[in-house]
Amino acid sequence: MFKRKTYGWCCWCSVPRVDDHPLAVVHHLTHHPRYKSQSEDALLNSFSTQGAGTEDNPFIVYRDRQLIGKENLKHLRLVCVSDTHNDIHKIRIPNGDVFIHCGDAVNYNTCSNDLRVFNEFVGTLPHRRKLFISGNHCVCLDSKRPDRSQKLLNNMIYLQDQVIDIEGVRIYGSPWKPKRGCFYRAEAFSYDSQDIRGDKWSNIPTDIDILLTHVPPYSIRDNYSGCPGLLDEVVTRVRPRIHLFGHMHKFYGASLYKSENNQKIEGDKFKSESNDILFVNLAIHQGRKLNEAVVIDYYY
Incomplete structure (x- = not known):
């Protein structure tokens, strides 16, 4: 568990603020709003073999680096989005x-009706499997009755702290996020920031390929308001090959995490041979x- 001093509180907006947690060092594969210098272009070019996340040039990820070549x-082609906020029909969803x-x-203010419309739209998509986790705006979904959520969203697989195996690829989905405070109405699936790691993130299994959450891990495309407990569980214990999330709208894009650059975070769990x-x-x-859907080809 984290020490209580890890989280502070911004009194005027009631947003959890992290005070003393180390930052993850990552390589940005796409544009990042905090890095606009010429050095960013050189960095992006140096990792161009990873792909660009588009239909014609998808991100390429292998289950194990020994499989490269x-x-x-x-392989599975993943087509991924988040935070569409009633506008999913306005973007192109690649096959x-x-x-x-x-x-x-x-x-949040029109959740019940809009989720039905969303479910109908997803039903028209040609993908063989369709996965969904909730977000903080899905206030009409009862966190204690995931069976009811699945019944409402019957054109997709609803994941709430569950794993699904798709042709040998294991994907785990969890919708939780740290609670922000009483001034926010869109607070579905919010959890006390001091307990979320022990009660939720520690239950993520280690034998998964892909992790889905709504909230970002702290310091990775999150404006430093993501969850530190999630970061620590992901990089020191779970180590999925891919972690997909949303929530922080301005920080859309992809970043690559390498253990060799993050010994401070990983501590005694550091393994130099770990996969990125x-x-x-x-x-x-x-x-x-509106941003574009992200396309990933996963080889295993």
């Missing part, structure tokens, strides 16, 4: 094997601008 591998939505498909982790913020909605 081998032939006749199985693929698995469609993934990481929460906030709707707005692809972190992707999938937030589509940018006010008047």
Whole structure:
């Protein structure tokens, strides 16, 4: 568990603020709003073999680095979005094997009706499997009755602290996020920031390929307001190959985490031979601008 001093509180907006947690060192594969210098272009070019996350140039991820270059591998094409906020019909959804939505498909004030419309739209998509986790705007979903949520969202697989195996690829979805305070109405699936790691993130299994959450891990495409407990569990224990999330709209894009640059965070769990982790913020909605769906080819 984290020491209580890890979280502070901004009194005027009631947003959890992290005071003393080390930052993850990552390589940005796509544009990051905090890094606009010429050095960013050189960094992006140096990792161009990873792909760009588009339909024509998807991110390429292998289950194990030893598989790189081998032939006749199985693979799934993942088409991923988050935070579409009633505008999913306005973006192009490329074809693929698995469609993934990481929460906030709707707005909190019209949740019930809009989720039905969203469910109907997802039913028209051609993907063989469609996965969804909730977000903080999905206030009409009862966290204690995931069976009812699945019944409402019957055109997709609803994941709430569950794992699904798709052709040998294990994907775990969890919708929780640290609680922000009483001034916020869109607070579905919010959890006390002091307990969320022990009660929720510690239950994420270690034998998964892909992790879906709504909230970002702290310091990775999150404006430093993500969850430190999630970061620590992901990079020191779970170590999925891909972590997909949303929530922080301005930080859409992908970053690559390498253990060799993060010994301070990993501590005695550090392993120099660990596989890299692809972190992707999938937030589509940018006010008047809408980002594109992210495409990932996963080989195993």
